[in-house]
Amino acid sequence: MRVANYSLSGIPFGGVGTGSFELRADGKAYEWWIFNNGPWTSTQENRKLEFLDDKALFFALRVKHGNRVLVRLLRRGAYELGANPYTMPWLKQVEQIVMEGEPPLARFEYLDEQLPVNVTLTAFSPFIPLDIKNSSLPAAVFVFRLENKSDEEVEVSLLMGLANPFTYVNRGYIGRSEKFEAENLVGIELSGREVPSSSPAFGGGMSLAVIGNC
Numbered sequence: 001m002r003v004a005n006y007s008l009s010g011i012p013f014g015g016v017g018t019g020s021f022e023l024r025a026d027g028k029a030y031e032w033w034i035f036n037n038g039p040w041t042s043t044q045e046n047r048k049l050e051f052l053d054d055k056a057l058f059f060a061l062r063v064k065h066g067n068r069v070l071v072r073l074l075r076r077g078a079y080e081l082g083a084n085p086y087t088m089p090w091l092k093q094v095e096q097i098v099m100e101g102e103p104p105l106a107r108f109e110y111l112d113e114q115l116p117v118n119v120t121l122t123a124f125s126p127f128i129p130l131d132i133k134n135s136s137l138p139a140a141v142f143v144f145r146l147e148n149k150s151d152e153e154v155e156v157s158l159l160m161g162l163a164n165p166f167t168y169v170n171r172g173y174i175g176r177s178e179k180f181e182a183e184n185l186v187g188i189e190l191s192g193r194e195v196p197s198s199s200p201a202f203g204g205g206m207s208l209a210v211i212g213n214c
Helices: none
Strands: 002-004 010-013 020-024 029-033 057-065 068-073 091-093 096-102 105-111 117-124 141-148 154-162 174-182 185-193 206-211
Touching (some): 010 096, 010 117, 057 117, 141 154, 154 206
Antiparallel strands (some): 010 020, 057 154, 117 141, 174 185, 185 206
16 A cells, blocks of 8 residues: 555554554554553443544654755644744745555655755564464554655754643643653653543553664
């Protein structure tokens, strides 16, 4: 499957039996069924619970080329995340996204004539035939590749944003975000307090981490 700026189909990510979310060709994440909130739950009320939506996760790129600085959201949509030309003219979206989907992999090309770098993303969840343990990890991996297409040195920064699901929805929960570090890894743990035991998200949490030289 190869699509460009088309948002009605995507590739799901998540371990076997752990729920999933979906990345589509507009660069957004949809269908957050990772909180025991899917249509397979026992009550009709739980089926309506939404903790995250298509604005909850995003990637952004900052490039400094000579004296020029460019900032791009790696997604497509009308005035995404405040990228309004009347209020934030410096914050723009990439011109086009091309996605190739071959489950469990999805590859994204972010196309923009003004950028001095080529930007691609390969996203996947572990899926290893005959290895149930590692194929059931509730994780998604995002690998970016940046290639300088100019003859000059460029400075590049990548940003990933992920909302805390316990404060993103107005359900009276108290969200908690804590930094953690390990060998060759740094991240943020997202959890919630005062979550009632009747909630599908009781006892749950999420983490966002960067592997490598941070």
